[in-house]
Amino acid sequence: MRVVGLSVSPGVAWGPAALMLQRHPVMRFGIAASGVEREVGRLDQARQTSATQLRAIHARVSQRAGADLASLFEAQVLMLDDDLLVPRARRIVESDRVNAEWALDRAFDEFCAVFAEVGDEYLRERRGDVADVVGRLRRNLLPEAAGGIRAIAGLITPVVLVADELAPSIAAQIDPALVLGLALETGSRTHHSAILARSLGLPAVARAQAVTHQIRPGVLVLVDGDAGEVVIDPDPDVIERARARRDRRSASVGVSAARAAGPVATADGVPVRFQANIERLEEIDGARAAGAEGIGLFRSEFLLGGRVIEAFDEEAQFRVYRDLVERMAPHPVTIRTFDIDESQIAGGGAGEPGDLVRAGETGPSRGPLGLRAIRLSLGHRRAFETQLRALARAGRHGAVRVLLPLVSSVDELREAKAALRSATREMDEAAPGAPAMPVGIMIEVPSAALTVDLLAAEADFFSIGTNDLIQFCLAVDRTDGRVAGLFDPLHPAILRVIRDVIRLARPRRRPVALCGEMAADPGALVLLLGLGVTEFSMSPAAIPEARELVRQVSMRDARRAALRAVRLPTSRDIAALLAARFPALATWPAGRDGRPHMEGQS
């Protein structure tokens, strides 16, 4: 059976499924006989923790609201030991060899089936209380490390991960030796989990409807990240064809690498620079091989792997940043300060296990407009200064540039620079006259885009983050599949805002790069060149094709197309313009080896 979704990371992979329901994080997978004791132990531990929490809640509620209301929690303690619940889950682990979470879910399903038969309305309503207890047990089954959920740390053998959604902090824990591919019900190309999948070389399909319902743990699943398909229980010949495709792909990697050598210029000689977006130190070699002349965006938050920032001290950060710089020398490395939300600061995660109301169910959203990125860093000065000091120390070992995410005003930039001065005061006093580390900002908030001339007085460089800039300009949450069709990089507003950023930065001679996913699209790349962007940072895998494309396009043609495009009313018109002027784009990169494809036709 095939489920059609959206390709977010190319390649093909197959293996037994492991399920993760992240909305209430649950992993389901089979275990070996040797794992039974461990899973039973986890169940017992979760039962014990739940009992302690429930007793504490009982005491609190009886003090505040009286014994009657509190008795519910006394009853919940008793439910923990009901033979149909934890003891039953324990027996399922032993007999069916499944992990504790899965066994608990199965025990609960059986329990619900029994209750559905009961005629008594009052008893049927008690099902909600049991669901509450099960929810608590589930949460307590999640091992935590330094505040971060380690939901996928229990995997032992390689699997295809099938999930309803995959938070970046969970994705950051993926060990590519144990996760072969991703089949997700939600997400988009610019969602951080998709970006990480590409950087890990993991085939991934997003928006594959209801896969967590259709796929049972352990069933063979094939993720086709080229076609954007998930195949459930594929026939052997489907696997054989996929295997042949995978082998051909690895053979062609060497060929792309050969094309990656040397500087790049457009067909009429305008130099264009390509740098790499990376999330992990291990990607450096791939970035170099792809022809990257530096790292244009290092997403430092992926180093956290789901931990809280406080758990990653200065020394540990310094070592990673220094290694990055040394391994990329003589090219520069642009390191973005943590772009995280509150879930990755101590005490900012889900509510305390004993709380009646959990974060996420009420309170402010953790959405893109919330407390994240530079806003969060400025509010957590100590952690921010720790990162800045580690960066400055790495700067002594090579060319480091600091990039600030989500800046929306000159005030924020000033405050961040003040934090940098304070963080490095001692270092600066010890080595007066040492060159200052360049500080740049991401242009991803419309207010920053509109005031680049003002920001240019205090920022050393800019990097246009189209993933966020598009979502904020068009008011489209990039993680929400329901409005994904409105996420439109060729929207006239997007082309105009990029044009204006370049224009506003020019008088101050501040370099402007572009590091969003948009540039990986050939048509968009041509327009971006025409709008005046000549410095790009993209995932290493996208660089060889982009370099090749740039060599075939003349800046004159690109400029003329861009001039016309910004005056067209819709992105359909703009796509049609591209198709008419650059017909070879339709088959790019397939048309690469024959015709003089990219000559503009006006």
Ligand code: PEP
């Ligand atoms: C962007 O917003 O375009 C960007 C590169 O940053 P991120 O995708 O990490 O938000």
Ligand code: MG
């Ligand atoms: Mg961004």
